[in-house]
Amino acid sequence: MSAGNLFVLGATHHTAPLAVRERLSLDAAATELLRDELSRIAGLKEFTVLSTCNRVEFYGVGESAAVASEVQRAFCARQGVAPHEFEQFRLSLAGPHALQHLLEVTAGLDSQMLGETEIFGQVKEAYGAAQARGHTGAVLNRVFQKAFQAAKHVRTNTAITEGQVSVANVAVELAVNIFGSLAQARILLLGAGEIGEKTARAFQSRGAATLSVTSRRLESAMELANSLGAFALPFWLTPVKLTDFDIVVCATAAPDTVVSLAAVQAAMRKRPARPLFFIDLALPRDVDPGVADLENVFLYNLDDLAKIADDNRAAREAEIGKCRELLNVRTQALWRQIEPRLQGGAGESAMGAQTESA
């Protein structure tokens, strides 16, 4: 058998634009149906379907290189996409290149948000689903287990996951630097816009317990508060209530300053020892820049957060070479282990029984 027996086929954010990925994306039901169809392909010994918002990939072990074409045909037929159209955006790798790709995907090197760790869980889930259905065998079991180990190794030994790279997560990380645990931090969201909501949700995902929303239109505040499981606060109360909050996320469309220096000074007089953190995401800015000079008050605007996110992204990018080197060593070692198995037809046990029964 040739090295083409281990393959990866699909489309990712590197190969296909969003509009195409939308057409190619698989929901849970479609994935299940496709799995059934793939399990009936003669010569496809093992396979795993990985479907996320940024990629649809099929990892397979086939008896011949032509099996990958069969997988492509089944996928295109299910999605209603012409094969020649799919081929324009297709990712197709075989042998050690497919192996290296899986290791890079699992380690977050291939992600749109470089170094993100969510993909690790998604790969694990995809592998778990395939394993539970008996779609994996000696080759893919080993390959995926080694990919998880390699991803953990890269995360531990490089800075690829360090520092947040989205504005919302940078804001949350800064809050953690100030308050430690966010479980006791009281958060006020000023404005009911999308960016504020996104940041509020990021805070909630990190364990922030108390969240209040205020907006010039109380109905908007109440609506967002309901969807966030938060409290709504009349806008005019903001200066008075500032004392009660630790983190203030400002994202209004107000043309002038909403939080004045005097209001913050008054609030800090009542709580001098407790820090107050302003995240000003608004343009024009909501918070008087003068508050940054006050003791125990921290102010970050959109530019500050974006700069930190950019710096972190650059730091992660600087680690790519090191990560690839580490993964390449593991790919070579793993390939040496699985190549004899592929040549010996070790993958046949996984799918053989199902193919026969089908």
Added chain:
Amino acid sequence: MFAGLTDRSWLWLAAECYFAGLFLGTFFLLRGRRAGRGINTVIAAGYVLQVIGLYVRGRAVGGCPLGNTFEILQFTAWSAITLYFFVGVTFRLSLLGYFTSTLAAALTLVSLAIPAWDANRRDHIFGGNSWIELHAALALFSYGVFALLALTSCMFLLRNYSLKTKHPGGAFTFLPSIIDLDTISVRLLVAGVSIMTVSLAVGAAYWVRDTSTVNLTKLYITIAVWAAYVVMLALRTRGVLIAKRFSWAGVLLFAAALLSLWPVDASRHSSELNSPTRVVPR
């Protein structure tokens, strides 16, 4: 002597361990990593060696070894490390081990590097009275607490600087949060003031019986140090001395307290020209 080594040899080994902690911490920080257990292991090794060294010295002098500047600095470093084991384990403040080993290395290495500080020591400084010995040990232990307070204050200043200047990355990533550092600093201040107050109360109870034994320079300086920390605590409680100012006060007061040991020691020597001193037994 213990296991064929003199007390100073044991204390040299301890100092080298603390220095190894400093070296290890710096090495990992420069590589953007946490030192983790490695630094705690060398600190623990240094602590054990220092305990042996102080024990040998204590056996030789027949009491708590607080008879000269060398012994006082060694005891202060030992107190800080002792406290670190409680504070570090309880609050899991990252980098505190690094800062503590740095301070301990500085105090112990400097004290060992200046032989004159250990050439002579006052004999029978506690007059055989265990209460006076307790007073002295508690006073020095409170210095250890204030040393740790100075370290957490330094860490607060660094964290505050990184957040105010909007450079929270790099080595600053490993610092604990503002709130954690402030909380532990306040607790250390309360603990230090409490221990020193008890120490002064014990000392006062005996000194009032015979005021001629009181070295006035030492008395004034000790009371000044205690009063300064009490004022610091009072101002913190009232919300006047907070954040950066509070931390600067913690650092500067400890520096002043440490420097005050020299005039105290000098005054002892001058007042004891006629009293017995002896070469330190090893």
